[in-house]
Amino acid sequence: MNYFELFQIPVSLTVDTAELSVRYRDLQRQFHPDNVAAQSDAIKLASMQKTVEINNAYNTLKNPLACAEYLLMLQGIDLRSEQHTVKDTAFLMEQLEWREELDDLQNKPDESAISQFQSRVKQHYQRYFQSLERQLADAQFNEAADTLRKLKFIQKMKDELDKLEESLFDL
Template sequence: MNHFELFAIEPEYAVDLADLQVRYRKLQQAMHPDRFANASERDKLLAVQRTSQLNDAYHTLRDPLGRAEYILGLRGVDMQHEQKTLQDPEFLMAQMEWRERVEELNAGDFTAIDQAYSDLERETKVLQEQLEQQIAEADNDEAANSIRKLKFMHKLGRELEALEDA
Protein backbone atom coordinates (compact mmCIF):
# COMPACT_ATOMS: atom_id res chain seq x y z
CA MET A 1 0.00 0.00 0.00
CA ASN A 2 1.48 3.34 -0.98
CA HIS A 3 1.22 6.51 1.10
CA PHE A 4 -1.68 7.93 -0.88
CA GLU A 5 -3.63 4.68 -0.61
CA LEU A 6 -2.98 4.59 3.12
CA PHE A 7 -4.72 7.94 3.51
CA ALA A 8 -7.30 7.18 0.80
CA ILE A 9 -6.40 10.28 -1.21
CA GLU A 10 -5.57 10.82 -4.86
CA PRO A 11 -1.88 10.55 -5.79
CA GLU A 12 -1.51 14.21 -6.72
CA TYR A 13 0.97 16.92 -5.86
CA ALA A 14 -1.76 19.24 -4.58
CA VAL A 15 -2.80 17.84 -1.21
CA ASP A 16 -5.27 19.36 1.24
CA LEU A 17 -3.00 19.48 4.28
CA ALA A 18 -5.83 20.05 6.75
CA ASP A 19 -7.65 16.97 5.41
CA LEU A 20 -4.40 14.99 5.49
CA GLN A 21 -3.93 15.89 9.14
CA VAL A 22 -7.49 14.83 10.03
CA ARG A 23 -7.00 11.50 8.25
CA TYR A 24 -3.63 11.03 9.96
CA ARG A 25 -5.10 11.56 13.42
CA LYS A 26 -7.93 9.09 12.77
CA LEU A 27 -5.55 6.45 11.48
CA GLN A 28 -3.11 7.14 14.30
CA GLN A 29 -5.84 6.49 16.87
CA ALA A 30 -6.91 3.27 15.15
CA MET A 31 -3.36 1.95 14.70
CA HIS A 32 -1.72 3.13 17.91
CA PRO A 33 0.29 0.32 19.56
CA ASP A 34 -1.37 0.98 22.94
CA ARG A 35 -4.60 -0.40 21.47
CA PHE A 36 -2.78 -3.71 21.07
CA ALA A 37 -1.35 -3.93 24.60
CA ASN A 38 -3.13 -7.24 25.29
CA ALA A 39 -2.52 -8.69 21.83
CA SER A 40 0.03 -11.29 20.83
CA GLU A 41 3.67 -10.27 20.36
CA ARG A 42 3.22 -10.59 16.60
CA ASP A 43 0.23 -8.23 16.62
CA LYS A 44 2.11 -5.77 18.84
CA LEU A 45 5.01 -5.78 16.41
CA LEU A 46 2.66 -5.28 13.45
CA ALA A 47 1.03 -2.34 15.24
CA VAL A 48 4.42 -0.70 15.77
CA GLN A 49 5.32 -1.28 12.11
CA ARG A 50 2.01 0.12 10.87
CA THR A 51 2.41 3.18 13.10
CA SER A 52 5.92 3.71 11.76
CA GLN A 53 4.64 3.44 8.18
CA LEU A 54 1.83 5.86 8.98
CA ASN A 55 4.21 8.41 10.48
CA ASP A 56 6.57 8.12 7.52
CA ALA A 57 3.71 8.49 5.05
CA TYR A 58 2.33 11.53 6.85
CA HIS A 59 5.67 13.33 7.01
CA THR A 60 6.39 12.54 3.36
CA LEU A 61 3.03 13.75 2.08
CA ARG A 62 3.02 16.82 4.30
CA ASP A 63 6.30 18.07 2.80
CA PRO A 64 5.96 19.39 -0.77
CA LEU A 65 9.44 18.21 -1.84
CA GLY A 66 9.04 14.85 -0.14
CA ARG A 67 5.63 14.44 -1.74
CA ALA A 68 6.99 15.32 -5.19
CA GLU A 69 9.89 12.87 -4.83
CA TYR A 70 7.48 10.20 -3.63
CA ILE A 71 5.19 10.71 -6.63
CA LEU A 72 8.16 10.42 -8.97
CA GLY A 73 9.23 7.30 -7.07
CA LEU A 74 5.82 5.78 -7.74
CA ARG A 75 6.49 6.50 -11.41
CA GLY A 76 9.84 4.74 -11.31
CA VAL A 77 12.09 7.77 -10.83
CA ASP A 78 14.27 7.20 -7.76
CA MET A 79 15.79 10.45 -6.55
CA GLN A 80 16.66 9.22 -3.06
CA HIS A 81 20.06 7.78 -3.95
CA GLU A 82 20.90 9.63 -7.11
CA GLN A 83 24.17 11.34 -7.80
CA LYS A 84 22.94 13.18 -10.89
CA THR A 85 23.81 16.85 -11.11
CA LEU A 86 21.66 19.51 -12.66
CA GLN A 87 22.65 20.40 -16.22
CA ASP A 88 20.86 23.75 -16.45
CA PRO A 89 23.49 26.46 -17.14
CA GLU A 90 21.05 29.27 -16.37
CA PHE A 91 20.18 27.84 -12.96
CA LEU A 92 23.83 27.04 -12.22
CA MET A 93 24.64 30.70 -12.87
CA ALA A 94 21.77 31.75 -10.59
CA GLN A 95 23.19 29.43 -7.90
CA MET A 96 26.54 31.15 -8.08
CA GLU A 97 24.85 34.55 -7.85
CA TRP A 98 22.87 33.42 -4.81
CA ARG A 99 26.03 32.05 -3.18
CA GLU A 100 27.82 35.37 -3.70
CA ARG A 101 24.84 37.29 -2.37
CA VAL A 102 24.63 35.19 0.79
CA GLU A 103 28.39 35.44 1.37
CA GLU A 104 28.18 39.24 1.13
CA LEU A 105 25.35 39.52 3.67
CA ASN A 106 26.23 40.75 7.13
CA ALA A 107 24.61 39.04 10.10
CA GLY A 108 23.32 42.36 11.47
CA ASP A 109 21.89 43.66 8.19
CA PHE A 110 18.31 42.48 8.70
CA THR A 111 17.00 44.60 5.83
CA ALA A 112 19.26 42.86 3.33
CA ILE A 113 18.49 39.45 4.86
CA ASP A 114 14.75 40.14 4.69
CA GLN A 115 15.10 41.17 1.04
CA ALA A 116 17.02 37.98 0.29
CA TYR A 117 14.25 35.96 2.01
CA SER A 118 11.60 37.73 -0.07
CA ASP A 119 13.49 37.11 -3.30
CA LEU A 120 14.08 33.49 -2.35
CA GLU A 121 10.40 32.95 -1.48
CA ARG A 122 9.32 34.46 -4.80
CA GLU A 123 11.70 32.28 -6.83
CA THR A 124 10.78 29.20 -4.78
CA LYS A 125 7.08 29.80 -5.38
CA VAL A 126 7.64 29.96 -9.15
CA LEU A 127 9.61 26.70 -9.04
CA GLN A 128 6.90 25.01 -6.95
CA GLU A 129 4.23 26.07 -9.42
CA GLN A 130 6.33 24.69 -12.28
CA LEU A 131 6.83 21.45 -10.35
CA GLU A 132 3.11 21.06 -9.75
CA GLN A 133 2.44 21.51 -13.47
CA GLN A 134 5.23 19.11 -14.46
CA ILE A 135 3.89 16.43 -12.13
CA ALA A 136 0.36 16.92 -13.41
CA GLU A 137 1.63 16.54 -16.99
CA ALA A 138 3.80 13.52 -16.01
CA ASP A 139 6.91 15.36 -17.24
CA ASN A 140 9.07 13.34 -14.86
CA ASP A 141 12.47 14.51 -16.10
CA GLU A 142 11.61 18.18 -15.77
CA ALA A 143 9.89 17.53 -12.42
CA ALA A 144 13.07 15.85 -11.18
CA ASN A 145 15.08 18.90 -12.28
CA SER A 146 12.66 21.20 -10.49
CA ILE A 147 13.03 19.12 -7.33
CA ARG A 148 16.82 19.46 -7.56
CA LYS A 149 16.44 23.22 -7.92
CA LEU A 150 14.03 23.42 -5.00
CA LYS A 151 16.41 21.44 -2.80
CA PHE A 152 19.03 24.08 -3.47
CA MET A 153 16.54 26.84 -2.67
CA HIS A 154 15.56 25.17 0.61
CA LYS A 155 19.21 24.75 1.56
CA LEU A 156 19.77 28.40 0.79
CA GLY A 157 16.81 29.27 3.01
CA ARG A 158 18.39 27.36 5.90
CA GLU A 159 21.62 29.25 5.33
CA LEU A 160 19.75 32.56 5.47
CA GLU A 161 18.09 31.44 8.71
CA ALA A 162 21.49 30.57 10.19
CA LEU A 163 22.85 33.95 9.14
CA GLU A 164 19.87 35.68 10.72
CA ASP A 165 20.32 33.68 13.95
CA ALA A 166 23.99 34.70 14.06
Protein backbone atom coordinates in the same frame (compact mmCIF):
# COMPACT_ATOMS: atom_id res chain seq x y z
CA MET B 1 1.73 0.44 0.04
CA ASN B 2 0.82 3.74 -1.55
CA TYR B 3 0.76 6.68 0.88
CA PHE B 4 -2.16 8.31 -0.91
CA GLU B 5 -4.17 5.11 -0.68
CA LEU B 6 -3.26 4.73 2.99
CA PHE B 7 -4.72 8.15 3.74
CA GLN B 8 -7.51 7.77 1.16
CA ILE B 9 -6.70 11.11 -0.47
CA PRO B 10 -6.27 12.07 -4.14
CA VAL B 11 -2.84 11.59 -5.67
CA SER B 12 -1.65 15.19 -5.90
CA LEU B 13 1.25 17.45 -5.09
CA THR B 14 -1.12 19.85 -3.35
CA VAL B 15 -2.35 17.76 -0.45
CA ASP B 16 -5.16 19.09 1.72
CA THR B 17 -3.18 19.21 4.96
CA ALA B 18 -6.27 19.58 7.15
CA GLU B 19 -7.78 16.41 5.66
CA LEU B 20 -4.38 14.69 5.89
CA SER B 21 -4.14 15.54 9.61
CA VAL B 22 -7.63 14.22 10.33
CA ARG B 23 -6.90 10.95 8.55
CA TYR B 24 -3.51 10.73 10.28
CA ARG B 25 -5.13 10.98 13.71
CA ASP B 26 -7.75 8.39 12.73
CA LEU B 27 -5.05 5.96 11.54
CA GLN B 28 -2.98 6.57 14.67
CA ARG B 29 -5.98 5.78 16.87
CA GLN B 30 -6.70 2.65 14.83
CA PHE B 31 -3.16 1.24 14.76
CA HIS B 32 -1.51 2.67 17.88
CA PRO B 33 0.55 0.05 19.75
CA ASP B 34 -1.32 0.79 23.00
CA ASN B 35 -4.38 -0.80 21.40
CA VAL B 36 -2.63 -4.18 21.28
CA ALA B 37 -0.63 -4.03 24.50
CA ALA B 38 -2.17 -7.28 25.74
CA GLN B 39 -1.62 -9.11 22.44
CA SER B 40 1.27 -11.31 21.31
CA ASP B 41 4.69 -9.89 20.53
CA ALA B 42 4.10 -10.47 16.81
CA ILE B 43 0.90 -8.40 16.86
CA LYS B 44 2.62 -5.65 18.88
CA LEU B 45 5.49 -5.60 16.39
CA ALA B 46 3.09 -5.41 13.44
CA SER B 47 1.26 -2.54 15.14
CA MET B 48 4.53 -0.71 15.76
CA GLN B 49 5.60 -1.20 12.13
CA LYS B 50 2.24 0.09 10.86
CA THR B 51 2.55 3.14 13.12
CA VAL B 52 6.04 3.87 11.74
CA GLU B 53 4.67 3.47 8.20
CA ILE B 54 1.82 5.89 8.97
CA ASN B 55 4.26 8.43 10.44
CA ASN B 56 6.58 8.18 7.42
CA ALA B 57 3.66 8.59 5.02
CA TYR B 58 2.29 11.57 6.95
CA ASN B 59 5.64 13.34 7.11
CA THR B 60 6.19 12.74 3.39
CA LEU B 61 2.79 13.95 2.24
CA LYS B 62 2.69 17.07 4.42
CA ASN B 63 6.02 18.34 3.02
CA PRO B 64 5.57 19.55 -0.58
CA LEU B 65 9.10 18.68 -1.74
CA ALA B 66 9.04 15.27 -0.07
CA CYS B 67 5.61 14.69 -1.59
CA ALA B 68 6.93 15.61 -5.05
CA GLU B 69 9.84 13.23 -4.57
CA TYR B 70 7.40 10.49 -3.56
CA LEU B 71 5.19 11.19 -6.59
CA LEU B 72 8.25 10.83 -8.83
CA MET B 73 9.21 7.63 -7.05
CA LEU B 74 5.76 6.26 -7.89
CA GLN B 75 6.68 6.93 -11.52
CA GLY B 76 9.98 5.05 -11.21
CA ILE B 77 12.23 8.07 -10.63
CA ASP B 78 14.02 7.74 -7.29
CA LEU B 79 15.95 10.94 -6.59
CA ARG B 80 17.30 9.65 -3.29
CA SER B 81 19.45 6.97 -4.89
CA GLU B 82 20.51 8.80 -8.02
CA GLN B 83 23.78 10.48 -8.84
CA HIS B 84 22.28 13.13 -11.14
CA THR B 85 22.87 16.78 -10.44
CA VAL B 86 21.45 19.94 -11.88
CA LYS B 87 22.96 20.53 -15.31
CA ASP B 88 21.40 23.96 -15.94
CA THR B 89 24.51 26.17 -15.95
CA ALA B 90 22.52 29.40 -15.63
CA PHE B 91 20.82 28.02 -12.52
CA LEU B 92 24.15 26.83 -11.09
CA MET B 93 25.73 30.24 -11.69
CA GLU B 94 22.80 31.87 -9.94
CA GLN B 95 23.28 29.51 -7.00
CA LEU B 96 26.97 30.48 -6.81
CA GLU B 97 25.98 34.15 -6.77
CA TRP B 98 23.42 33.48 -4.05
CA ARG B 99 26.03 31.60 -2.04
CA GLU B 100 28.39 34.59 -2.29
CA GLU B 101 25.61 36.95 -1.27
CA LEU B 102 24.78 34.72 1.69
CA ASP B 103 28.45 34.63 2.72
CA ASP B 104 28.58 38.43 2.57
CA LEU B 105 25.44 38.66 4.71
CA GLN B 106 26.84 36.19 7.23
CA ASN B 107 30.03 38.25 7.54
CA LYS B 108 28.18 41.55 7.76
CA PRO B 109 24.54 40.93 8.76
CA ASP B 110 22.07 43.51 7.50
CA GLU B 111 18.44 42.86 8.40
CA SER B 112 17.07 44.79 5.42
CA ALA B 113 19.40 43.08 2.94
CA ILE B 114 18.54 39.66 4.40
CA SER B 115 14.84 40.42 4.05
CA GLN B 116 15.25 41.51 0.42
CA PHE B 117 17.32 38.43 -0.37
CA GLN B 118 14.72 36.18 1.27
CA SER B 119 12.03 37.80 -0.85
CA ARG B 120 13.96 37.11 -4.08
CA VAL B 121 14.66 33.52 -3.10
CA LYS B 122 11.01 33.00 -2.16
CA GLN B 123 9.90 34.31 -5.57
CA HIS B 124 12.24 31.87 -7.31
CA TYR B 125 10.93 29.04 -5.13
CA GLN B 126 7.33 29.87 -6.00
CA ARG B 127 8.10 30.10 -9.72
CA TYR B 128 9.86 26.72 -9.74
CA PHE B 129 7.15 25.14 -7.59
CA GLN B 130 4.49 26.26 -10.05
CA SER B 131 6.56 24.70 -12.84
CA LEU B 132 6.81 21.50 -10.84
CA GLU B 133 3.03 21.41 -10.37
CA ARG B 134 2.49 21.83 -14.13
CA GLN B 135 5.11 19.24 -15.04
CA LEU B 136 3.63 16.64 -12.69
CA ALA B 137 0.11 17.37 -13.93
CA ASP B 138 1.30 16.99 -17.54
CA ALA B 139 3.21 13.76 -16.75
CA GLN B 140 6.54 15.41 -17.64
CA PHE B 141 8.32 13.41 -14.98
CA ASN B 142 11.94 13.86 -16.09
CA GLU B 143 11.44 17.63 -16.28
CA ALA B 144 9.71 17.54 -12.89
CA ALA B 145 12.69 15.68 -11.43
CA ASP B 146 15.04 18.39 -12.71
CA THR B 147 12.80 21.12 -11.30
CA LEU B 148 12.63 19.30 -7.96
CA ARG B 149 16.42 19.15 -7.82
CA LYS B 150 16.47 22.94 -8.29
CA LEU B 151 13.81 23.41 -5.64
CA LYS B 152 15.91 21.45 -3.17
CA PHE B 153 18.81 23.84 -3.80
CA ILE B 154 16.51 26.80 -3.27
CA GLN B 155 14.98 25.25 -0.13
CA LYS B 156 18.45 24.87 1.38
CA MET B 157 19.10 28.53 0.68
CA LYS B 158 15.77 29.49 2.26
CA ASP B 159 16.66 27.44 5.35
CA GLU B 160 20.08 29.06 5.64
CA LEU B 161 18.58 32.53 5.29
CA ASP B 162 16.03 31.71 8.00
CA LYS B 163 18.86 30.60 10.31
CA LEU B 164 20.77 33.77 9.55
CA GLU B 165 17.72 35.89 10.30
CA GLU B 166 17.14 34.00 13.56
CA SER B 167 20.75 34.58 14.57
CA LEU B 168 20.15 38.33 14.38
CA PHE B 169 17.53 38.00 17.11
CA ASP B 170 20.00 36.08 19.30
CA LEU B 171 22.38 39.04 19.43
